[in-house]
Amino acid sequence: MLVGGAANGVFGVAEQLIISVSGMRGIVGENLTASIATDYGCAFGTFLKNRHTDKKEKLSVCIGRDSRPSGQMLKSAVTEGLCKVGVDVIDLGIVTTPGAGIMVRELACSGGVVVTASHNPAQYNGIKLLLDNGIAPPPAAAEQIKRCFFDKHFELVDSLDSGGVTSNDQTDSTHITKVLAIVDKETIGGRKFNVVLDSVNGAGGRVTKKLLAELGCVVSAINDEPTGVFAHAPEPRAENLTGLCEAVKTGRAEIGFAQDPDADRLAIVDEAGTYIGEEYTLALAAKYIFSKWHGHLGRVFTGWKPVPQAATNLSTSRMLDDVAEEAGGQVVRTAVGEANVAKAMLEHNCIIGGEGNGGVIDLRVSPVRDSLVGIALVLQLMAETQKTVSELVSEIGGYYMSKDKFAAGKSQARQILESAKETFTDAKLDTTDGCRFDFDDGWLHLRASNTEPVMRIIVEAKDQLAAQKYIDAVSNIRKKIPG
Numbered sequence: 001m002l003v004g005g006a007a008n009g010v011f012g013v014a015e016q017l018i019i020s021v022s023g024m025r026g027i028v029g030e031n032l033t034a035s036i037a038t039d040y041g042c043a044f045g046t047f048l049k050n051r052h053t054d055k056k057e058k059l060s061v062c063i064g065r066d067s068r069p070s071g072q073m074l075k076s077a078v079t080e081g082l083c084k085v086g087v088d089v090i091d092l093g094i095v096t097t098p099g100a101g102i103m104v105r106e107l108a109c110s111g112g113v114v115v116t117a118s119h120n121p122a123q124y125n126g127i128k129l130l131l132d133n134g135i136a137p138p139p140a141a142a143e144q145i146k147r148c149f150f151d152k153h154f155e156l157v158d159s160l161d162s163g164g165v166t167s168n169d170q171t172d173s174t175h176i177t178k179v180l181a182i183v184d185k186e187t188i189g190g191r192k193f194n195v196v197l198d199s200v201n202g203a204g205g206r207v208t209k210k211l212l213a214e215l216g217c218v219v220s221a222i223n224d225e226p227t228g229v230f231a232h233a234p235e236p237r238a239e240n241l242t243g244l245c246e247a248v249k250t251g252r253a254e255i256g257f258a259q260d261p262d263a264d265r266l267a268i269v270d271e272a273g274t275y276i277g278e279e280y281t282l283a284l285a286a287k288y289i290f291s292k293w294h295g296h297l298g299r300v301f302t303g304w305k306p307v308p309q310a311a312t313n314l315s316t317s318r319m320l321d322d323v324a325e326e327a328g329g330q331v332v333r334t335a336v337g338e339a340n341v342a343k344a345m346l347e348h349n350c351i352i353g354g355e356g357n358g359g360v361i362d363l364r365v366s367p368v369r370d371s372l373v374g375i376a377l378v379l380q381l382m383a384e385t386q387k388t389v390s391e392l393v394s395e396i397g398g399y400y401m402s403k404d405k406f407a408a409g410k411s412q413a414r415q416i417l418e419s420a421k422e423t424f425t426d427a428k429l430d431t432t433d434g435c436r437f438d439f440d441d442g443w444l445h446l447r448a449s450n451t452e453p454v455m456r457i458i459v460e461a462k463d464q465l466a467a468q469k470y471i472d473a474v475s476n477i478r479k480k481i482p483g
């Protein structure tokens, strides 16, 4: 992952434009401009042409955007870049990130682009890249794209070979069809669930309301206009969802769903109007999927031999392990990053996967985190078990989790990790991404951020007291290692 900024002369503002495996993110008009977006389109198109030299016909890339007001401008700019290097563009309009991921494969495109800054505030936007499998480029490919962007070694074409633009409005219907295929519409429909949906005026409102209607739900939608004028801070965390909690309570709803602006993350509010925490989204979805493992999972795809395994990153709650273990299954842990989880799911034929931030992946739909998948699986679980959200949450149980970060340069971070290894000698250690120490009563994950000079510390334990023991131990290590 690389951070470009004033130092490399591309732009001269304090806030940095971040270029990572999943694309580019910055502040519109400051470090993310139309000309930068056009260059990025040229770079991605050039990369794809070199990757698909076997293809005789012109390559195509589908492009969608979330609802941010700057989305149209940036989408046009990326489109211009792709056309300049001779790549055809299929414009999907305002769509969710999982929807765009589905269409890359559905339309047999060589790549996909989503103009979104996900859960970041409205002044941000970003350009997310997908390869033909619907997954973000692996690190080596991302490095090539980044290098091409900075070097401006674009394979421009002449007028006759320029790319063209067509439109496609089938994303929502294709997405809904795929999600309905993994649940039993009749069982869910029979319950006529009373649901509140908060789409934060992002891209998810329209398609999710349609899905919920197909599932026979009585829906009260708030912030469902795709204006990109976010009704509250867009990350689906407790402090931003007081309106949803209140609406669930006053509407006597059975469940409340909150999406982030590009609808790949899902948070849940229970029937009492209590935010249950994003870590439960994946745990609940997995609880349903693992319960079906001994029976029949329904739709599968060619070449997929599902096994009772889930995949998630090293920072995700142990609740997933508990759910898997109850069904005789296992969890594969990966480095942080959606693409890492998706890759592990494909390699290990996992039946479910995702991240603790409310991102659920079911390969039968696509290898992308998908709030619609999360919604469908949780409703199916409620319908089949006839249990409320709070009952299901208490069945899963819970832990105390603390997520924090602190300033640490590269060398300091390295020393902290080494010292932690010497301190926690009784723990099971995983060094795939920083250090994760597993203890009997909890775990600790320490990792350096890829985008800023900070270390993240995630601790989960049976209670706060047990967690504090590990947090204090890390504080003591930090005191001995100067910045």
Ligand code: MG
Pocket (backbone or CB within 6 Å): 118, 119, 260, 261, 262, 263, 264, 265
């Ligand atoms: Mg998102």
